[in-house]
Amino acid sequence: MAGRHDDHHRELTLLAIALAACGARPPTAAPPSEPPLRPIPNPARDIVDTRLAFDVTARTGSATITFAASAQPGATLEIGDLAIDRVDRVFAAASGMLDLALPASREPVAVTIAFRYQPHEHFTGASAAGFTMLWPYHCGNLFPCHSRPADGTTFSAVALTGVPDGKVAVYPDRIAADAPAYQLGWSIDAYSELALGTTAAGTEVTIAYRPGELAAARAGGAHLVAVFDWLEKTLGRYRFGGKVGAVSVAWPAGAFGGMEHHPRWHVAAGALARELTHAHEAAHGWFGDGIRIAYWEDFVLSEGTASYLAGRALDVVAPAVGAAAWQSYAEELAAIPGDRPVWPQSRGAIDIVADGLFQDAPYIRGAFFLRAVALKVGAAALDRALATFYAARAGMAATMRELLATIATVTGYDPSACADTWLRAATTPRPGACL
């Protein structure tokens, strides 16, 4: 809600009230369950489902947002720089926020919004190059949303029309389990599909690649079915559908790595041949997406755990690749200044980007913390702790502190002191610290 211009907001509120008043009954005649006549800010009212339809040529969209039951009336959505064309409720839109006249209710309440969106470069929305990137808090530039990662939503329908001839849009037509808003992504390009195989649980694993990228896709996907199978068998049932895999995306030069757009995660074209990147993004299906982070400061619960699990899975299914992964982590670790935040404690005040948390430290120090625990209690015991945590928290938001408590309960080893060394200390530890 920061940055809202209250004066402008109030003007639009009054305008919406005036428009709504034309057909409204007097407030005294309305029973208590009737919608309020004016928009009421209520950013705490959670979203439970999002249905989206886009025309990617016209850059128009329709969103049906279902809000949770709430004892308090009203609701608020982030709308970035969307142009709002229609809302089927009384609303007020100003400064990137949309407030709604919704009643308090014991049942979920749906609102439908028609809008236009703008192209966004620098990873802040839908790029003119055909891909989207909403992480960390840019979902409002593409559809009305809540960007806070704790507020998961299902996407019961996603549809794209207006895809140019000769191109393919790769995206999930639904995400049936709760996801952070930034999990949704699409990419539109001249895609072909490399079918890699099926896991024991029946999950189909593929890579969508562009012309000239088949060899890179084969290299990057060499052990991806085995990695995904290990994740399913070790951590528990995958929640985001029966067909998964990587999509090679035309990120701008210099952007490397991937993004956890499950079930079709994005991998920068330059990283397509890198098995570690695929394993990392796959692991986010359990940590980061499957279990959401409660606050941005719990970033290490997503990235440290995904980095650890990528190395751990590759250790099991392709030991030489796993060893190379840990070697590359060790090289990155040696280059991390000790003062970089890994696991700050701000109760939601930290800005993931501006405060420097989106750097290597949470990934690499987080991975080595969990590896230190694995070396202490046995990797299989830590696997069981991670599986226990996933069984308890999948579909919910969780904190790193809660993971530590589960590790202590399941393994009998309290990792708090080791976590202080790896995640809090102002000196970057060396591999093996706290053994």
Ligand SMILES: [Zn+2]
């Ligand atoms: Zn990641």
